[in-house]
Amino acid sequence: MMPSAELYPVNNFIGDAVRSLFPPHVAAVINGLIALLSLMALVGSLGAVLIYLERKVSAHFQLRFGPMRVGPHGLLQALADGIKAIFKEILKPEGADTFIFFLAPLLPVSAAFLILAIIPFDHHLQVADPAGGVLYVLGVSGLSVLGILLAGWASNNKYSLLGAMRSGAQMVSFEISLALLMLLIVMLSGTASLRGIVLAQQGTIFDWWIFKLPFLGILAFIMYLVASTAELNRTPFDIAEAESELTGGFATEYSGIGFAMFFLGEFVNMFVSSCLVTTFFLGGFHAPLFGLPVIDPILSLIPGFICFFAKAFLIVFLYMWFRWTFPRVRVDQLMYLEWRIMLPANLLLLMLAGLFVAQGWAG
Amino acid sequence: MKATETKENVLEFVSRYVHKTITGFFTLTKGLDITIKYFVNPKTAITQQYPENRDTLQMFDRFRGHLHMPHDENGKNACTACGICEKSCPNGTISVLATKDLAGKKVLGKYIYRLSQCTFCGLCVEACQFGAITLGKNFELAVYDRNELTWVLNKSDNGAC
Numbered sequence: 129m130m131p132s133a134e135l136y137p138v139n140n141f142i143g144d145a146v147r148s149l150f151p152p153h154v155a156a157v158i159n160g161l162i163a164l165l166s167l168m169a170l171v172g173s174l175g176a177v178l179i180y181l182e183r184k185v186s187a188h189f190q191l192r193f194g195p196m197r198v199g200p201h202g203l204l205q206a207l208a209d210g211i212k213a214i215f216k217e218i219l220k221p222e223g224a225d226t227f228i229f230f231l232a233p234l235l236p237v238s239a240a241f242l243i244l245a246i247i248p249f250d251h252h253l254q255v256a257d258p259a260g261g262v263l264y265v266l267g268v269s270g271l272s273v274l275g276i277l278l279a280g281w282a283s284n285n286k287y288s289l290l291g292a293m294r295s296g297a298q299m300v301s302f303e304i305s306l307a308l309l310m311l312l313i314v315m316l317s318g319t320a321s322l323r324g325i326v327l328a329q330q331g332t333i334f335d336w337w338i339f340k341l342p343f344l345g346i347l348a349f350i351m352y353l354v355a356s357t358a359e360l361n362r363t364p365f366d367i368a369e370a371e372s373e374l375t376g377g378f379a380t381e382y383s384g385i386g387f388a389m390f391f392l393g394e395f396v397n398m399f400v401s402s403c404l405v406t407t408f409f410l411g412g413f414h415a416p417l418f419g420l421p422v423i424d425p426i427l428s429l430i431p432g433f434i435c436f437f438a439k440a441f442l443i444v445f446l447y448m449w450f451r452w453t454f455p456r457v458r459v460d461q462l463m464y465l466e467w468r469i470m471l472p473a474n475l476l477l478l479m480l481a482g483l484f485v486a487q488g489w490a491g
Numbered sequence: 492m493k494a495t496e497t498k499e500n501v502l503e504f505v506s507r508y509v510h511k512t513i514t515g516f517f518t519l520t521k522g523l524d525i526t527i528k529y530f531v532n533p534k535t536a537i538t539q540q541y542p543e544n545r546d547t548l549q550m551f552d553r554f555r556g557h558l559h560m561p562h563d564e565n566g567k568n569a570c571t572a573c574g575i576c577e578k579s580c581p582n583g584t585i586s587v588l589a590t591k592d593l594a595g596k597k598v599l600g601k602y603i604y605r606l607s608q609c610t611f612c613g614l615c616v617e618a619c620q621f622g623a624i625t626l627g628k629n630f631e632l633a634v635y636d637r638n639e640l641t642w643v644l645n646k647s648d649n650g651a652c
Contacts (some may be wrong), residue, residue: 188533188536191536191538196540449526449530450523453523453525469512
């Protein structure tokens with residue numbers, strides 16, 4: 129077994145500085161702690177930013193302004209909401225399973241946190257890069273389904289249970305599509321490590337997987353967006369919450385910080401999902417070069433993490449756009465979409481992409 | 492789409508399936524087009540920032556505020572004291588007190604309007620055949636005393652004694 133210092137190197141100047149000051153094993157621990165703390169800071173600040181963004185974007189889609197009172201243009205609204213949620217009373221329904229009831233809100237956030245740990249934000253800005261990164265993503269993202277199912281089960285409320293069961297069915301179904309699309313990307317890149325996938329897309333924007341495969345890349349991108357929207361329980365697939373049918377679904381019985389954790393988990397999971405889309409299809413931290421000698425040197429000066437976050441927030445905007453445009457589908461329509469449309473199309477796509485790879489037309 | 496009705500062959504099924512998927516996709520892009528137009532034009536937002544824009548706020552044409560009796564530049568109104576508005580009001584909001592002028596003709600004495608009972612339904616305005624009353628645009632109607640909610644709408648200089 130490899131020592132942890134070699135398995136999880138933090139290969140940037142901070143990691144090198146720590147390694148030059150401390151003995152190797154202490155340096156590995158300190159580097160890990162620094163990386164985890166920065167991830168925690170990222171998750172905390174992302175929650176506030178994304179909630180503010182969602183409220184503003186949704187407002188402008190609906191001819192409103194959104195929060196305008198707390199701070200200039202409502203910038204401090206998320207802070208005020210967070211303080212309110214912390215000081216609210218935490219209620220537990222009678223007959224609820226105490227331990228599971230309070231454990232469940234932590235799981236979606238933990239899933240997001242664990243996936244963020246292997247996202248390559250820049251060339252040397254990645255906490256860990258396991259060789260089976262895609263498998264890790266698939267395995268860990270199951271935690272958020274588990275959190276929702278446990279929340280519904282432990283709440284001792286029929287609406288919660290119904291919402292959780294619907295959500296479980298939905299997320300488990302769409303995970304198949306996600307897994308098949310990830311398999312497509314792994315097949316094209318020839319590696320399952322997320323950093324390897326990004327490095328395989330080096331070059332101009334026509335080397336990104338969305339454009340590299342003629343037509344199939346865009347199709348796969350759209351299908352990935354649809355499947356991940358369903359995986360995130362966002363409208364038009366928010367049948368887990370379905371407030372008009374289920375009074376909030378799995379989160380019905382949660383108040384105060386428990387509900388805030390679910391809310392935060394939902395938003396950070398949205399960001400994680402857009403990070404994955406960026407990594408798989410949009411070239412990760414590579415600058416969008418067009419192959420033109422005039423602007424390419426300027427564009428390649430942009431730091432990688434800025435390119436990464438710009439692309440990720442573009443995808444976040446797409447998710448919000450979908451959410452505030454489309455009406456919610458019924459449960460049976462959702463299942464029809466997955467099993468009758470997405471899955472056959474996915475298999476066909478995989479087959480065609482395999483043909484492309486075998487003929488050497490791509491990758 | 493019942494199982495008994497499907498007499499189509501595989502090719503027809505596949506073409507209908509693909510057609511349905513593609514047209515469904517294009518109808519989705521229509522919706523996306525509408526919302527992005529609102530998003531990129533923030534001026535389309537119709538929310539009023541009320542206390543800040545109090546000086547410039549224009550109420551909308553169809554807004555129904557308190558009852559209002561317009562007077563022309565000579566201080567005359569169009570009311571004939573017929574009392575139809577009083578009868579049409581479901582709440583007893585209006586009392587038309589008629590008097591006689593020097594020629595013995597029935598004219599309006601006092602047009603009493605009780606804002607505390609009014610539901611702003613506008614039936615009185617619809618019932619009036621002379622256009623003598625309208626619904627106003629003012630909505631800041633809070634006062635400190637109940638008595639201030641009983642208004643006399645007409646200016647009493649139409650020859651009544």
